[in-house]
Amino acid sequence: MGVTAGDGYDLPVLTPITDIHVMAPGRRTLRDLDDAPPSPEERPTTTTAESAASRRAIRVAVEAEAAHGELVTCRMLVALAAAAMVYLLFAASSLGWSTALRFLALAGVAAGFFGTVWYLLGAPLASRPPLRLVRRIDATLEPTFATVALALVYTDQGAAAAVDSPLVVLYAVVLAAGASRLRPGYTLYSGAIACAQLLAFYYLIVGRANWAGASPWPRVALVAAAAGVLAVLTARMRRLAAENGTEAWRRRRLEDEFGRYVSPGVARAILRGGHAYAAERRDVTVLFCDVRDFTGLCEQRLPEDVCAMLNQFYERMCSIIESHGGTVNKFLGDGLLALFNAPDEHPNHCKAASETAHEILWACRELREQGGLWSELDVGIGLDTGSVVCGPIGAKNRLEYTAIGSTVNRAARLQGLSRHTRHRIVLSKDCLDRLGPRANVIELGAVRLKGFDELQTVFAFRHS
Numbered sequence: 001m002g003v004t005a006g007d008g009y010d011l012p013v014l015t016p017i018t019d020i021h022v023m024a025p026g027r028r029t030l031r032d033l034d035d036a037p038p039s040p041e042e043r044p045t046t047t048t049a050e051s052a053a054s055r056r057a058i059r060v061a062v063e064a065e066a067a068h069g070e071l072v073t074c075r076m077l078v079a080l081a082a083a084a085m086v087y088l089l090f091a092a093s094s095l096g097w098s099t100a101l102r103f104l105a106l107a108g109v110a111a112g113f114f115g116t117v118w119y120l121l122g123a124p125l126a127s128r129p130p131l132r133l134v135r136r137i138d139a140t141l142e143p144t145f146a147t148v149a150l151a152l153v154y155t156d157q158g159a160a161a162a163v164d165s166p167l168v169v170l171y172a173v174v175l176a177a178g179a180s181r182l183r184p185g186y187t188l189y190s191g192a193i194a195c196a197q198l199l200a201f202y203y204l205i206v207g208r209a210n211w212a213g214a215s216p217w218p219r220v221a222l223v224a225a226a227a228g229v230l231a232v233l234t235a236r237m238r239r240l241a242a243e244n245g246t247e248a249w250r251r252r253r254l255e256d257e258f259g260r261y262v263s264p265g266v267a268r269a270i271l272r273g274g275h276a277y278a279a280e281r282r283d284v285t286v287l288f289c290d291v292r293d294f295t296g297l298c299e300q301r302l303p304e305d306v307c308a309m310l311n312q313f314y315e316r317m318c319s320i321i322e323s324h325g326g327t328v329n330k331f332l333g334d335g336l337l338a339l340f341n342a343p344d345e346h347p348n349h350c351k352a353a354s355e356t357a358h359e360i361l362w363a364c365r366e367l368r369e370q371g372g373l374w375s376e377l378d379v380g381i382g383l384d385t386g387s388v389v390c391g392p393i394g395a396k397n398r399l400e401y402t403a404i405g406s407t408v409n410r411a412a413r414l415q416g417l418s419r420h421t422r423h424r425i426v427l428s429k430d431c432l433d434r435l436g437p438r439a440n441v442i443e444l445g446a447v448r449l450k451g452f453d454e455l456q457t458v459f460a461f462r463h464s
Contacts, residue, residue: 191227
């Protein structure tokens with residue numbers, strides 16, 4: 001019944017010992033798992049640590065939003081300068097080529113400057129100047145371009161045109177664009193620069209004699225008010241970003257903690273609101289894994305040692321199962337139940353479960369080589385594929401996501417049957433049919449499993 005590489009099949013078979021790859025690429029060893037980040041149990045849980053983590057999350061969230069806002073500001077100002085250049089090209093005949101060229105040069109310089117700032121803000125950390133300096137220069141020159149534009153109007157059209165020029169609106173435009181930085185201090189700084197430059201323009205360039213009765217103070221007050229309002233709005237947006245960062249951190253923390261008790265997929269679904277999943281019929285592969293002779297193991301060791309051993313064992317087994325796309329559904333004392341293709345879909349769940357079973361055996365072999373508590377570790381695994389009903393089961397105030405059906409029961413019985421064979425991974429015919437002819441298995445014959453009336457033909461991986 002089993003097919004090996006020498007039987008005319010050049011595709012890989014599902015056992016590692018027959019020279020064929022069954023492990024997922026980059027299979028993690030026990031040493032890799034030992035070097036992994038600390039588990040939630042090992043992380044500090046004091047209020048101080050949580051508070052520091054919360055503050056870090058808020059700071060990261062706000063800075064991320066602010067960095068995004070700076071890039072948006074630069075893009076907006078580059079687009080504004082480019083639009084001004086296009087307008088000047090079309091209006092050159094009516095404005096006069098001399099005036100149009102001056103304003104084109106100013107718009108080109110502005111576009112180049114804001115483009116450079118855009119590049120510097122997105123450049124790698126090692127190749128960019130200090131961001132504080134870049135932001136300060138940017139906040140200084142933004143209103144300066146509006147002041148230079150007013151000076152060009154004064155040069156070409158005289159004092160009266162400069163005093164009444166609508167280009168003063170450019171101050172409000174650059175201040176509004178700069179508000180997306182989420183840095184109210186820079187907004188106020190730009191506003192102060194704009195007010196100072198506007199007063200200097202009226203007093204030093206235009207001169208009091210040429211005001212023609214138009215005092216600069218209303219315009220200065222308007223720019224100052226705009227800067228103040230935008231700074232308040234910027235501070236409010238920054239607080240909202242901080243609140244969003246806090247909420248995101250709390251949600252991630254809750255998901256991490258909750259995910260220790262249910263599968264991560266179920267935890268995410270519950271936190272989105274409502275029940276995790278509605279009960280549904282799904283085609284799944286069920287993996288039952290049980291530690292053999294666990295009762296004898298308990299009698300020889302202290303309960304504390306047994307608990308520590310189980311926790312470490314489950315930590316490694318869960319890592320293997322999840323790396324293959326499976327979900328640990330429940331722990332059963334000295335065993336566990338894993339589902340493939342529920343609750344999250346898996347395109348090749350049967351093959352993934354088979355690879356997982358083999359990698360579990362490899363992990364147990366490495367554990368046994370450590371000796372000590374692990375010297376007698378051995379497991380039995382049952383695999384079955386079929387239709388089950390998956391969903392929340394239980395009472396109103398206590399639900400559990402689980403799978404119900406004969407496939408689950410059969411996988412449990414196949415695991416129990418492995419104790420009476422020379423093989424550790426026993427699978428059903430339905431599971432074998434999904435694997436196809438490349439599976440390197442042997443037939444164990446037809447047996448009557450407890451709870452099933454009909455004889456069941458069962459198989460085992462040849463080198464398990």
